[in-house]
Every structure is written in C-alpha cells, then in structure tokens.
C-alpha cells in the first residue's frame with residue numbers, strides 16, 4: 001500500500017491537534033508514516049500510533065531547535081528517500097508552508113498549499129501524485145480541485161479541515177538518518193520568548209473563533225467578545241479595523257493580511273464582511289454574524305444571522321451558553 005508522510009507539529013513531544021487531523025486525511029490515501037523531529041520527538045510515537053501512524057521516523061538532533069527551517073527540510077528529504085511517499089502532508093502554518101515549499105523544490109515535486117480536503121486520486125487520474133485536493137481560492141470565491149502531476153505531492157493542509165479519529169496502528173519508532181546540508185546552519189535562532197498565555201486556544205487551530213470588529217467600538221468592549229469566547233472555549237479574532245484602531249493585538253487579525261482560520265464555528269460581531277475579512281474566514285464550517293445593519297454584506301455568507309446591537313446580543317448569548325453548560 002502507498003505510504004504518506006505526515007510532518008509532525010509538536011512542542012516538546014506534545015503533538016498538536018492539526019497533526020492528528022493530517023493523520024485522518026493521510027489514511028484516505030495510504031498508510032501514514034509520521035516524521036517527528038527535535039527535542040521530545042520520540043515521545044510523540046504513542047499518540048501518533050493511536051491515530052493511525054504505522055511508523056514514526058524520529059530524529060532528536062539539536063539542530064532542529066537551534067536553526068530555522070532548513071534542518072527540517074533536510075530531514076523530510078531524507079524521509080522521502082527512505083519511504084518514497086505518494087504525498088507529504090504538512091500543517092498550513094507559516095513555518096509549515098516554508099518547509100513544504102523548500103521540500104517541493106528540493107524533490108522536484110508539485111506543491112499545493114492551504115488545502116481544505118485531501119482524497120485518493122482515481123487510478124490513472126492523479127498522475128504520480130496520487131492525491132486530489134480541494135482548495136478555496138480568490139477570497140473563497142471559488143473552490144478548486146487539483147492534483148500534482150510531477151513527483152509526490154507536497155501538500156499543506158489548513159487546521160480544522162478534518163476530524164481527529166483515533167485508529168490504532170503500530171506507531172513503530174524508527175531512527176531517521178539525516179545528514180544536514182550546508183544551508184542548515186545558515187540561520188541561527190538567537191532567542192526565544194514565550195508568548196503571554198491567554199488560556200485560549202491558538203487562533204488558527206481553534207475549533208471555535210469569536211471575532212470583533214469596528215462595531216465593538218473600543219478596546220475595553222473587547223471584554224464582551226472575550227467573555228463569549230471563554231464561554232465556548234474559543235479563540236478571539238478581530239477585523240483589521242479593530243486591530244488598526246489599537247483595540248486588539250495584530251496577532252488576532254483575521255483576513256487577507258491577517259490569519260486564515262477555518263474553525264467549526266465562526267462568530268463575527270460588529271464586522272461588516274469586507275472581502276479582505278472574508279478571505280480569512282470564509283471556509284469556516286458554520287458562520288454566525290451579529291450586526292445591527294440588516295444590509296451588511298456579512299449576512300450574504302452566514303448560516304445564522306442576528307440583526308441586533310451586539311452590546312445587547314453578545315452578553316445575552318454568553319449568559320445563555322453559561323446557563324446551558326450548567
């Protein structure tokens with residue numbers, strides 16, 4: 001059976017949820033073989049095996065932490081030579097996309113980024129790539145299906161594109177032999193500073209995102225958005241108008257020039273739905289908007305719309321959710 005490489009995103013051995021989603025997608029195409037690198041990589045094997053990885057190729061060399069992406073690209077290339085995968089799946093983060101692009105160039109493969117679905121190609125349809133992917137393009141105005149026709153496909157997948165499905169597999173740990181290229185030590189990490197913890201999930205990985213826009217009308221009012229987010233265990237996002245006004249950090253901006261999110265549920269409060277905002281959230285599975293203007297363009301794409309003043313609707317919604325949770 002064809003094998004599919006899954007590049008593991010982990011922090012000191014704790015596997016992040018988007019990697020488990022990749023394993024779900026990989027199993028549609030072939031047998032998942034995970035590649036885990038850096039400190040704690042070996043500790044990932046248990047959970048990866050519980051989610052379908054037949055083998056886990058591990059290298060804990062310090063280079064992965066000391067330098068930027070090139071050592072990881074060297075390792076994935078070594079893994080491709082060892083496995084000859086039909087596809088390599090990587091999480092669509094900024095780093096993931098850089099790793100994927102460099103790997104595709106090195107291996108002469110086609111690259112597909114920001115994918116929202118992966119299927120096995122029909123026999124003879126999918127060229128050597130063997131996978132057919134779905135992407136949402138041009139500010140989500142079009143949905144495309146694409147396949148790679150040269151080399152094994154290198155695919156980056158947006159978080160929340162698939163469910164996490166526990167499936168027992170061997171998860172056999174195999175040491176990965178990597179010889180680092182000259183470029184591997186070109187860019188050294190000189191310092192690391194932990195981000196201030198909010199206790200909320202990471203915006204791009206969250207299953208629920210609650211966002212506020214210009215209608216929130218001030219930094220202090222974002223407490224309402226945060227309270228709703230906390231009642232749902234959600235991440236907080238913001239429109240560019242809110243961010244530019246200094247009401248919320250730039251790291252929370254959703255949209256064309258901000259982050260791209262694809263949660264199960266996206267709640268937009270006081271956001272008009274400009275095309276640049278839609279570009280970053282339109283692939284959300286269920287979209288809810290709260291806006292006092294019934295003509296606001298955001299209502300064109302919502303599953304549920306509330307025409308009303310967010311200062312009345314959001315606190316009531318938060319109270320109701322808290323009451324139902326008991």
Ligand code: FAD
Pocket residue numbers: 212213214215216238239240241242253254255256257258259269270271272273274275276277280290291292293296308309310311
């Ligand atoms: P507005 O468009 O001003 O909408 C505010 C909404 O709040 C209105 O619909 C109003 O009816 C509603 N409202 C007001 N008061 C209340 C209330 N009390 N209760 C309920 N509703 C209320 N924007 C992004 O978001 N992300 C991007 O990444 C991004 N990138 C851009 C890139 C470029 C090159 C350009 C040119 C623009 C970009 N923008 C981006 C900006 C974008 O065009 C819009 O200006 C922005 O999204 C508007 O933000 P908003 O919806 O919060 O504000």
